[in-house]
Amino acid sequence: MNAERWIHICVDMQRMFNEETPWQVDWMxxxxxxxxxxxxxxPDRTIFTRFVPPHSPAEMPGMWRPYYEKWPMMTATRLDPGLINLLPPLQRLVPPARVLDKRTYSPWLSGKLESLLAHQDIGTVVVTGGETDVCVLATALGAIDLGYRVILLKDAVCSSVDQTHNAALDLLGNRFSVQLEIATTDEWLAQARA
Incomplete structure (x- = not known):
């Protein structure tokens, strides 16, 4: 693997998904x-994304409003702000690891992530985190659309629903096999270089 061309995108490994909230992901x-x-x-090749809810549903466009009307307890005015933080072992890696906050499932919409990777001449993104069938899926598909090679570490992604987790892995591995590779963490680490 070309040492100058890859980055690790760790998707939404936050306390609000790991702890007892309506959005808890047991597999995290x-x-x-x-x-x-x-x-x-x-850590210097890791970017952590964080899903950051709005203060109120009215701040969000379109169908995001009814989404947060369904989940008002997860808006910033009602959620403990500490729950937006990364899991403590990951938080300790920042810096040199970086954090990219986002308001939607995809980290690509603002253009910040794409710009950052373009300035580093990145060609491959290694994806971990949650949830496989939501934000991980959006991260992987966005990377594919932008022309990146994607390596998804199947034992380092999770979902709250086993069936759709498995379906997302099947979809990504079968339909996007030219652009995306699925590996285990050990397989990838065995050949990864800084």
Whole structure:
């Protein structure tokens, strides 16, 4: 792997998804060791995305308003602000790891991530985090659309719904096999270089 051309995008490994909230993802605790291993080995090549809810549904456009009307307890006015933070073992890696906040499932919409990667001449993104069938899927598909090679670490991604987690892995691995590779953390670490 060309040492100058890859970056690790760790998707939404935040306390609000790991702790007891309506959005808790039980599997997050199971994958956290693998995610911490990758990010700890390469903190200077890691970008953590954080899903940051608005203060109120009215701040969001279109169908995001009814989404947050369904989940008012997860808006910033009602949610403990500390729950937006990364899991503590990951938070300790910032800096040199970087944090990119986003308001939608995809980290690509603002253009900040694409600009950052273009300035570093990145060609490959390694994806970990949650949820496989929501924000991880949006991250991977956006990267594919922008021409990046994507490596998804299947034992370092999770969802709150096993069936759609498995379906997302099947979809990505089968339909996008030219642009996306699925590997285990150990397989990828065995050939990764800083």
């Amino acid at each position: 605790a199971t994958i956290s060791d693998q995610v911490v291993e990758v990010a700890s080995r390469f």
